[in-house]
Amino acid sequence: MEKKMRAIILLLFVLILSACQDEPQPAPEAESEEEAVQVSEEQIAAQARLTEFIGLWQQKDFVQMYDSYLNEGTKGAFGKELFVDWQQELHRELAIQNLAVNVGEPASDAEWSRELPADFKLELAMDSAGGPVEFTKTMSLLYENDNWFVEWDPSFILPGLERGDTVSAVKELAPRADIVDRNGKGIAVNAVGYEVGVIPEKFDEKRIADVAALLDITPAEITTKLGKSWVQPHFYVPLAHIREDQAVLDQLFAIPGTVRNELTLRSYPFGEPLSHISGFVGPITAEQLAERKGTGYETDDVIGRRGLEESFEDELRGVTAGRILIQKANSGETVTASEREAAQGEALKLSLDAELQKRIYNAMDGKSGTAAAIDPKTGEVLALVSSPGFNPNLFIPNIAQSRYRELANDPRLVFFNRFAAAYTPGAALNPLVAAAGLEAGTVEPDATNKTIGATANNLYDSQLQAQGSEAFAKRLADFGFGEAMPFTIELTPSTLSQNGAPGAAGQVQANILHLAALYTAFQNGGSVYEPTLLAGETPKVWLDSVISEANIEPLEAAMRESIDGFTGSLSLIKAQGNENGLFIGYPTEEPPYVLALLVEDVENEDAVAQKVEEIFNK
Template sequence: MKKNAIALILLLFVLLLAACQDDPPQPEATEEPKPQPVQVSEDQTAAEARLVEYIALWTKGDFQNMYANYLNEGTKGAFGEAVFIDWQRQLQEELNIQNVKVAHTPAENTDWNKDQPADFNLAIAMETGGGPVEFNKTMSLLYENEDWFVEWDPSFIVPGLEEGDKVSSSKALPPRGEIIDRQKKPLVFNAAGYEVGVIPEKFDRKARTNDLAILLGMTPEAINEKLDQSWVQPHHYVPLAHIKEDQVVLDKLFAMTGTVREEKTMRSYPFGGPLSHITGFIGPITAEQLAALPGYQRDDVIGRRGLEELYEERLRGTAGGRIIIQKANGGGNVTAAEREPAQGEAVHLSIDAGLQKRLYTAMSGKPGAAAAVDPKTGEVFALVSSPGYNPNDFIPNITASRYQKLASDPRLVFFNRFAAAYTPGAALNPVVAAAGLKAETIKADAINKTLNATPHNAYAAAIKAQGIDAFKANLAAFGFGEPLPFAIELTPSQLSVDGVPGSAGQVQANILHLASAYTAFLNEGTIYEPALLFGQEPKVWKKGLVTKEGAESMQAALKTALAKTKLGQAGIAGTLSTVKASGKENGVFVGYDTGNPAYVIALIVEGTDKKTLEAAVLAAFNK
């Protein structure tokens, strides 16, 4: 027993000495990727469990891990990393392979013979730039090195693919859906046209740039800016502009040596500025969008603002295309996938383009916002931000100089004012009066007193009569303090900028909410959710804000409030006032035509007086 103990001690001593010796230099080991844990069921065989793990890596595109830990030695020897990893990654990018899904048929055999392959039936599906690809294939796992490993070949990437084949794809873009107004008048449509460009080495730039600029509706500076881009070489085709199909212009253009034309479908915005903040525009997809959004490719266009962006999924349609395998050794071409393009869906708006344009024109280019709402349905007939811009400037690409000119416009043409909130001033008085009627702190014959009071006095008197908490609750019943349920995100109206209601100057309201609030007086105390799409089922947002009798009293008071003005003489009821905000006077109107109260119009014009505002309102009602 003692001899054994002594021998053990000597052995440990020898091992300790060996450990203290300098180790010979070893090459740096590169750590191979480790398999990711995948949950497998207890009743799965070892072979099937390995397949489940492999499929999980496959759908994630983790080719490095698949190669290092799941491929059998025969596959590695036949194809190597260059084919399995690099080529597979390259094809995924070039063919825009996405949403890979693989399902296997569970094995009935629970005891695979380790000397035989374990075969599983797979159903493979994916999206590609050439259309959806779906196919069935058998995958075999072989037992070696005390585990099961996958046997693979390139046909698991695309059906029929073999090493040495060349793969190409072609894409067919779908027509983008139109945006139409309530009368189905196109607000955005696809027009026939041409992309016009030049090949610099063939184009007499010095002699013909001015002539070309006139025909393209550009400036010579804009053409030179495009021709001087860093990527341009003498033999390159340089696109300059899109033009509509005009044979006279086309004949003149192509009489110039070096010009090139290519038929294109152009996105067209026929109403330009008046609808710019509604329609928005499309543009080339950005790198950030490409990384974040599945199903897009580098040359795609995408909605960048307005409804083009909001309804992108509906408008874009489905691209078509083909995947072609060019077989090695002259074996001909094989179509691996094909899909016809599907046109995007049309978006039918409740907007009345004629009314929209009329409101925009009435504002004479001054900054401001306007809205028109049907009190019986909540349909939005107009939603205006002034001034606007021309979305056609962005088709196909806006020049840097043109964009800079728009961006530096002191009127802030890109700022969407109908999404902003303004101080409503005396336009809030009817809402304050309605709150008083409901709280029974004022009577019908005192409504005009509230309407004619300064906003501060009307607000203060209501708080004194009702108490601050009850007053806040009564105004909150009109939707102040909560987001307006609307397709386009708007700044919520609120009772206080700093969170402590106390004066009318603290109140902020977006233009659409302001118009919607007055619809309660024409609809027996009910406000419908504002609807942007035509034909939507009306949905009640607020109700019981005033009684039927109270609504009639409010109508009478609103008519009296403007009786002595040109508006009243034209049959218009409502409120007309100015309010100081940000160091300037803003004109604010909310009202309707008593002879035909089909809609309530709210109008805010920045930096104006009552007389100018009155003229704008008359023009808005076409009177």
């Protein structure tokens, strides 16, 4: 009986539950389609206005930002002058560049309504004179006058910045890195120098001419500086920078009212012999400043102006230290908005032997010409000379216009880099033409001496005819003619003629380093390594097996006839009414390097041979 009652109760419960489930339930009240679209439209509209504002911000169009995007409250609080002029001034003085603004995703519970601010989290990053600046800040847009407008304050320029604060940038240049030779000897280094000035009330203006002569400037330059509007009798007035020269310093500071401050100046210890390699630094020009806009350079900076100082400017300069300081208007406290530590540049170690370079330059004795010395087993360039050179120290800190004109008008063309130029090689090409003939079978091994001893024109023309223009051109192209030689410094490519096709021997042009490199093949089993200027570079074959090993011995035997004790070529080449003397070769016994030496306007071969003897025998 009890079991039946339980079954009846359970059945009634199931029936009641089923009846409840079958009864229709009221559906949850859905948002109207119009309301959903309205929320989406407000979000899209606010984000679109923010995107437009950021675009103008990155373009530094502060006028348009103010006129079309700031809300009335911001305009009333700060005004157009502060918003536009102050931002323009700060961006210029702090060298603010590369502004990046990343807009974060809105919060999932964000309410989008015209009655509420639309808040966006911004991640800001920029480069400045004080280093990178990064911060996060929320920007609000308010709906007024039928659109969304930005609520702004000065802390969007720099974190913590307020109206009335004073902003300044402090810069400290990193020491410029040295350029040294293979033995660590300085080619371009930092040395002690002095800024020299006067205190007007203690200085007798009758001594202006004396001071000008010692500083190598004009009296008019001193008078102009003393007449500047900011000058007061007790102020220090800087006049010029000079290198450390005790005799000059003693004379200067015997004159009452003169003052000196120690500083660092660039110095070139080897002077003229390495001038076309080192180059020099000088004040940055307006053109260079425009080219490097946004990279941290300012109008008072120095920059590499020639040679390796220019080519490796980025590596040598390093990273300038900088700080952006905000002096608070309310408390007077100074806070650091951003800071970047200085990092010295990378020292540049060369394969060059500065003493060998100096020896070759001095042996040329001021004659116009060029030279190259290469280690045949590695391709390392041990010397690369252009004569005459100039003294790069004259450009530190800044050369006088009169002195520059004097150098620029020097008939010896001291600024012309001859090792980067191309010359007619004449009979120096004979061993290579003979090698091409041996490879082609158009020169007999037992006739090598006679072949190399032929005039350049006769040998070149005969092989051109014997091999045919196309085959002959291809064999000479194997020696690198018609292509740019891989090298740190740009050199004029060697060519067979202006149109690239073989013509007469006199049309061939080659730079001195290429010629020296080609003669290294005789000591490398017929291959040529890429010439390298930077120390530590891994030797790499440039021209592979351009001379077969079987042909090297007869060619070397023939070349031993040029100069007693040397293997190579010595010849005179007619050039523009004069004769250039050209030697390429190496001592027959224990050759330390291959030397190519070209001296312009010589009387005979002996004039060149004497210089070769002087270079190798010292």
